[in-house]
Amino acid sequence: MLDALQRTANMTTQTIPSTCTECLVHCGSLIHIEDGKIKNIAGNPEHPGSQGAFCIKGMNAPVAGRESATRVTYPMRRAGARGEGRWERISWDDAFEQIALRLGAVKAAHGPLSIAGAAATFTQSRGTAVRLLLRSLGSPNFMINQDMCHGGRSTAGILTGFGGSPGSELRKARTILAVGKSPSESDIVEWKHIHEAKAQGAKLIAIDPRHTKIARLADCWIAPNVGTDAVLAWSMAEVMFREDLIDHEFVAQWCSGTDEFRARVAKYPPHVAADITGVPSETIIAAARLFAREKPGCMILGHGIDAHESAVGTAIAFYSLLALTGNVDRPGSNRGAKSLPGYKGSFSYFNQHADFQLPPDRQQQILGGSQFPLWTGPESWTQTCHNPAVLRAIETGLPYPVRALFVSGTNLACTYPDYEKTVDALKKLDLLIVAADQMTPTAELADIFLPKTTLLEEQEILMGQGEPCIGLTQKIFEPLGEARTDVEIVAGLCKVLRKHGLIEFDVFPWQSNDEFNDFVLKDSGVSLHTLRAKGFVKVPYTYENYRTAGFKTSSKKFEFAPQRLDMLGVDPMPDQVASLHDKADDEFSLVLMTGIRSMALHHSRFLDHGWARRVKVSPEISIHPKTAAKFDVDKNGWVWVQTREKAARVLLKAKLTEDVPENVVATGMGWWYPEFDKPGYGASISNIGAAMAYGPAFDPVSGSPSQSRNTICKIAPATKAEVDALLARLSPPVQAPLKKAAAR
């Protein structure tokens, strides 16, 4: 045990202010320690962003994750066939030597581009470490979940000039517009701030086909046909223009393409939009008036409008409503992203800091860069690959082969759509290295497993969400066994790669976590000492910065029809916006929504934690009672779900509820059974990703896949024998309530 604890070694109780990184909300936390043991973890009321908000994951997962039965704390080498689960324990030195030799062989045979890497919901250091490892080896091929997550919204923000991740001032807003967002499960801080705003009289508009908790709280709940949100936004814009509800000063001075935008939205008066979206025209008019009149207005765009083939156009449509109403970078509106000058956030390494870049001719060869230049290309925001292009390169060797993959912080076998295809691709690699804290369906396929630290074992500096601040995650315990942080892993590996002459661009100069963290802070004016005492440091900021700097577009204005899209020949307002319901047919008659979050899970994480499985016992699919009756589904029954795109079907527990429309079913994602035997840990049984395709239609700008979050499906009740066979394999505490329900 170290750091914060050692400083007051004589005390038996202690409270350490820290930051939770179990999810990207990054709540401020207070870790209460008694006699060297964690008594509890709670929210920090003084934290400027979260103000005491905290969730069950933050309370339970840090300790449960550190002590999980599936945790692996020493490096291992595959001993049997790939995925067979036979391992040989090795030392770190041995692991690094073997990786270096095998990466050297891959590089010699296929060149540096044949080495790729993947991370996902990464902390500052994890994403940076993996990316810079690849760049050191000479490869630009770094994957994150960008096409599945945030790609549409971020690209739209960048193209219009608004910025990749604008902040929201929910607490000060008088009107809140939430689109495809369910913060009661996904963001406890936003959820708290929405309640606070409502208590002060703010009005809430929620756009979601499901009757979610935020829909129930809303003054105006809008349930569009799945996939038609853009039309809804254009129609709201049409009302704002026609009824003269726009902020003339802002629009005249700070927007470009207004006349063209007005002419185009004129095609979507509410009665026309009502036919496409299924939303009554009075509701569209009421929502437009409310958002335009009750200022300031603040918008939160969620994942519901992100992962589909018109993700960018949809997000541009909603950002346009902010511009029309002047709700931009003002108190209570959506403000531009704020940062602290000198602070080295992860984007410094992505595309800002010259010392960490690959030469342009190398960066230009990134997989997917020619297809999606604004999102994956050398000038893009995150400079990461289009994931399906990497999988294709592994499968086909085109446009060039990928033969080695370094994975850290993603369980991609479970969380990428098309489980079977992902696993096939991983099995074809010459070398798969997985750095993880526990055994997962992805790690199981590795040649080399590298053990990682968990939250309580890491010191991490990060830019807080919500109210801008720099946060610190404090290291409470020494790592269990031989676990290391991502920075330590990459530092150690780079040393050996250097010895073997495999480093092409030496862009990883740090030897330890402390060195890395010093670098992050050194020009920011914030000291580690201050961070340790409080857990955070607030970042000062001002509003309406566009008045001095303009917007980040070539016109320096907010662009309704971004010039960069025009150069690519992409129309931000395509005439054809298809409702997903139109794609249904007699056989595949239901719209399937996936990725519905649960407070107890983080995608595929925590299924091995007792506290989480008590809350979330089984992989559920919400079905309207009338639909259940139509398909003979019993209230305690299980159903097979199949989409049109894949032959594989998955088994999910029916949850009958009127919260979904009759023609829609909704489920989570990424389910696996840590208690099952290897191989596979049941990751193809109840993981909806096993029944879904990865695209192939993609948003032309962000590469966001169609059919990977929402698609069309059919359901059929499972037989008693099929359900019993599954229940028999579950761990006894999980089994019991399910068996009881099945017996009723």
Ligand SMILES: Nc1nc2c(c(=O)[nH]1)N[C@H]1C(S)=C(S)[C@@H](COP(=O)(O)OP(=O)(O)OC[C@H]3O[C@@H](n4cnc5c(=O)[nH]c(N)nc54)[C@H](O)[C@@H]3O)O[C@H]1N2
């Ligand atoms: N507890 C928990 N929190 C999480 C996560 C987690 O796994 N667990 N994951 C984190 C991550 S990485 C992400 S990306 C976020 C996601 O969090 P959010 O952005 O809040 O997204 P979801 O919770 O998936 O909710 C999206 C909502 O969109 C609706 N929806 C689906 N399709 C459509 C559509 O076509 N139009 C409209 N208007 N609505 C639609 C769904 O019904 C759902 O209620 O959550 C983050 N927070």
Ligand SMILES: Nc1nc2c(c(=O)[nH]1)N[C@H]1C(S)=C(S)[C@@H](COP(=O)(O)OP(=O)(O)OC[C@H]3O[C@@H](n4cnc5c(=O)[nH]c(N)nc54)[C@H](O)[C@@H]3O)O[C@H]1N2
């Ligand atoms: N069908 C469908 N698929 C989806 C989605 C959907 O809505 N529908 N949503 C997509 C979205 S938005 C996202 S972001 C992705 C998420 O995809 P992933 O990021 O792959 O999901 P997770 O299960 O959260 O994290 C996977 C692994 O990351 C590692 N990890 C994560 N956090 C930590 C940490 O703090 N410490 C350590 N040591 N390890 C950590 C663990 O090894 C864990 O097993 O899934 C996507 N997939």
Ligand code: SF4
């Ligand atoms: S929402 Fe929960 S898991 Fe996410 S940072 Fe906050 S406390 Fe941690």
Ligand SMILES: [Mo]
């Ligand atoms: Mo995500």
